[in-house]
Amino acid sequence: MKGGFPVVCYTPAEPADLPRLREIFLLCFGQAAAAEMELVFSRCGDALWCAKAEGRPAAMLAAMPVTLALPQGEYKARYLYGVATHPEARRQGLCKNLLAACCRWMTEQGEAAALLRPDSEKNRSYYRKNGFAACSTAGTGCYRQKGGAAAELTPADPAEYDRLRRKFAPWGLQWGREGLFLQKEWMRLYGGDLWLLGQPADPWGCVAVSREGERPLLRELLCRPADAEKALEGLCRTLQAPELGLALPQPGPVEGLPARPMMMIRKTGEIDLPEAIYTPLAMD
Secondary structure (H helix, E strand, O other): OEOOEOOEEEEEOOHHHHHHHHHHHHHHHOHHHHHHHHHHHHHHHHHEEEEEEOOEEEEEEEEEEEEEEEOOEEEEEEEEEEEEEOHHHOOOOHHHHHHHHHHHHHHHOOOOEEEEOOOOHHHHHHHHHOOOEEOOEEEEEEEEOOOOOOOOEEEOOHHHHHHHHHHHOOOEEEOHHHHHHHHHHHHHHOOOEEEEEOOOOOOOEEEEEEEEOOEEEEEEEEOOHHHHHHHHHHHHHHHOOOEEEEEEEOOOOOOOOOEEEOOEEEEOOOOOOOOOOOOOOOOO
């Protein structure tokens, strides 16, 4: 204690911190997220940060490495995930200061920006007050099977998915091959997967699917607009689902979808950002 207040430090997590971080994560996100937590902790343990009050973690986040590809070049960035404070330590500014400390470290490392996806308007307002600004939208809606021409689908290798992503969406948030291995495993936790469209040897597009209750939820669709309906019909047939939920990063091949806010961004380096950025596959 110092002056009656606990001494707090903001730092990358150490192995000894992990049991407490697991406790914080489950208290904030629920036992249903336990498998997701173990996946992230095992794959991204070196990306975990925490606020330690008197040496004990009280808040946390994961700062996953990603790339921000813009016409003027590619920049190192971070996707912030699992931002959480222990219920007994809230309203002390720990999360605010942890975000600031992580972003300062990113600046020192020459990294350009931090991105995240708030799960509510309340949280969007919170992050806005902490230097983040809206940067992308998702087109939302549903698609009902029509029985028309249907694409062939096969599970995608992350490396092949990454190649197609860079073909159809060269600018924006890029997860890279390692990030897409994580995404594929995350999708499978929720009954989904990464898929190739067309013949496996010569695919003409790709799609990422998770689930929203019993209904498949499309999180990304990359193909020519003229092929979008064939892709959707193929998903309905392959997944045996008469209806698909859509939450597609914009711009995308399915036109006319109502747009909702998606990710937010905070600059940590010298970078000129466009008004909107393509930001796929938020882990939310």
